[in-house]
Amino acid sequence: MDRPHLLGMTPSDLVSAAATRGGALTIGEARRVLASLISEGAPNLADMPRPISKAKRAWLTEHFRWERPRVVDQSHDPTDDSTKLLFQAHDGALFEAVRIGLDKPDHHTVCLSSQAGCAMGCDFCATGRLGLHRHLQGWEIVGAFCAARDRTAGRVSGAVFMGQGEPLHNYDAVLQAAAVLNHPCGGRIDKKAITISTVGLVPQIQRYVADGARYRLIVSLTSALPDKRERLLPIASRWSLDELAEALDGLRRTGQRVTLAWVLMGGVNDEPEEVEALARAFGSLRPVVNVIDVNDSRPDGYRRSTAAEKNLFVDALAAHRLPFTLRYSVGRASDAACGMLASKRLAPTL
Numbered sequence: 001m002d003r004p005h006l007l008g009m010t011p012s013d014l015v016s017a018a019a020t021r022g023g024a025l026t027i028g029e030a031r032r033v034l035a036s037l038i039s040e041g042a043p044n045l046a047d048m049p050r051p052i053s054k055a056k057r058a059w060l061t062e063h064f065r066w067e068r069p070r071v072v073d074q075s076h077d078p079t080d081d082s083t084k085l086l087f088q089a090h091d092g093a094l095f096e097a098v099r100i101g102l103d104k105p106d107h108h109t110v111c112l113s114s115q116a117g118c119a120m121g122c123d124f125c126a127t128g129r130l131g132l133h134r135h136l137q138g139w140e141i142v143g144a145f146c147a148a149r150d151r152t153a154g155r156v157s158g159a160v161f162m163g164q165g166e167p168l169h170n171y172d173a174v175l176q177a178a179a180v181l182n183h184p185c186g187g188r189i190d191k192k193a194i195t196i197s198t199v200g201l202v203p204q205i206q207r208y209v210a211d212g213a214r215y216r217l218i219v220s221l222t223s224a225l226p227d228k229r230e231r232l233l234p235i236a237s238r239w240s241l242d243e244l245a246e247a248l249d250g251l252r253r254t255g256q257r258v259t260l261a262w263v264l265m266g267g268v269n270d271e272p273e274e275v276e277a278l279a280r281a282f283g284s285l286r287p288v289v290n291v292i293d294v295n296d297s298r299p300d301g302y303r304r305s306t307a308a309e310k311n312l313f314v315d316a317l318a319a320h321r322l323p324f325t326l327r328y329s330v331g332r333a334s335d336a337a338c339g340m341l342a343s344k345r346l347a348p349t350l
Contacts, residue, residue, distance in 0.1 A: 006037055006066040007146070008139030008176060010183050021063050029056065035185040037066050038142065041150045068143035069095075074151075083151065087144055089116070093133055095164050097144040099152055106154030109193070110145050114174050115165025120199050121234045124222075124263055124294055124302050127164045135170040141177035145187055158193040162218075166235075167196050168204035175208075178215055191215055197261065202239040205247040209254060217251060218290065219244070220261040223269045224277035232269070241281045248285055258287040264313065265294045266305040275316035289317060292327040 004017050011030035018025045025033075032050035036042040040049050044066070045057040069087040072094075076083045083099045093116040100109050118125070119132035149156040159181050161167040167174045178194050181187035195216040198205065208217065223229040230237045248258045260282065264270050278289070291314065296302045305313065317324045 003063055003065045005137070005139035006034065006060075006064050007068070007142045008137060008173075008180060009034065010179055011185055018060075018063075023056075023059055023063065025056065031185045033060065034183075038146060038180065038186045039184075039188055041146060068147055069140050071147055083148070085144070085148055085151070087140075087147070089136075089140060091134075093136075095136060095140075095144070097148050097163060099148045099156070102158070104157075107158075108152050108154060108156045109158030109160055110148045110156055111160050111163045112141055112144055112177075113163035113165050114141065114161055114167040114170045118165045119169060120166045122199065122220075123232050123234075124265065124296060126297075132165075135173060136165070138173040138176040138180065141173065142180050142186070145177075145181060149187075156187075157189065158195070159187065159189050160195040160197070162195065162197045166199055166201070168198040168201045168208070171204050171207065175211070175213060178213075182215075199233050199235055200239065200244050201235070202243050202247045205244075206250060209247070209250045212254075214256070216259070217256070218259045218261050219248065220263065221278070221282075222261070222263050224274055224281050228269065245282055245285065248282070248287075252285050258282070258285045259290060260287045261290045261292065263294050264291055264305050264310060266303040266309055268302060270305045270309045270313045272312060272316040275313065275320055275322070279320040279322060283320065283322065287322065289322055289324040290327050291317075291324055 006014065009017065011027055011034055014030040014034060015025050015027055018030075029052045032048070032052055033045070036048040036050045042048050045060060048057070051057075069089055071085050072088045073086040074083060081101045085097050085099075087095050087097070089095070095113040095116045097113060098111040100111060101107075102109060113136060115135050116133040117130045118127045120128050122128040145159060159178075161174055161178075174196065178196065181189045181194060182191050191214050195218060197218045197220060199220045205217070205219075220233070221229070222232050224241065226236075226241060229241075252258050262269070291310075293304045294302045314324060314326070
């Protein structure tokens with residue numbers, strides 16, 4: 001039987017996993033193990049700040065694993081103090097995470113990948129142009145978080161699943177990782193500070209609602225004109241805007257705010273007609289629209305909207321009484337910004 005990984009577990013998971021392997025851990029012992037390894041970053045069971053008996057540590061060593069993904073490169077963007085980490089898994093898969101400073105002094109969030117590569121094929125996203133190598137496991141996601149956190153001066157108080165991959169395509173691992181990040185013996189991140197992004201996988205959004213998940217969900221809409229949205233986000237051809245709106249209405253009925261991400265591209269999706277279509281399709285949900293400038297390093301890639309074009313777009317949002325937030329994308333100088341996570345070392349393997 002393969003040894004399961006401790007970084008992907010909550011205390012109750014560990015108690016159950018130990019029992020299936022003929023061992024016995026109390027919930028208190030499981031909490032001490034996971035708090036030591038995840039919350040406090042102990043490198044191994046021998047150095048646990050919250051020790052359990054030597055016999056049980058030896059048994060855990062025989063039946064479980066706790067190594068982190070290996071950091072093989074990192075780059076720092078001095079303009080905004082963000083740091084991108086490149087990880088290599090045991091099978092050679094490469095994926096990235098970015099530590100991002102928040103407005104509050106000495107507070108940070110970590111942008112996490114959910115896959116090595118991505119299958120969604122979004123035309124404006126560097127990872128989407130690589131294709132999918134594989135899903136990440138929950139422990140790999142948590143391990144990446146721990147590695148970024150432990151390289152941070154100050155507190156990491158948030159986690160966003162907006163790195164490489166489509167989080168809801170890897171639903172089980174992402175929700176398990178989020179549970180560990182939220183747990184007091186795990187990442188100790190408040191649910192409201194854990195954000196999961198999706199390009200709009202309708203069945204998975206419906207499952208998310210049915211499961212009672214209470215993290216912050218953001219849907220990357222980017223266009224409310226069906227033909228254009230399908231060109232920009234090919235997966236959009238699977239479900240109509242009406243089906244997506246119905247799924248998001250289910251989220252709204254749970255008391256959660258509907259948030260839509262809009263990657264703004266000059267001359268592509270910044271016209272007032274886009275806002276009119278957005279208001280028709282989603283206005284009844286009273287969504288918040290997060291507007292973020294496109295990041296495309298290709299010479300012939302998408303350009304950012306000019307100040308005049310952006311002002312025209314946000315004025316149209318205001319005219320339709322659609323709340324909006326202008327988001328600043330950090331890490332552009334180190335290819336760590338939104339839409340740019342696709343390591344040069346990753347491309348040949350995908």
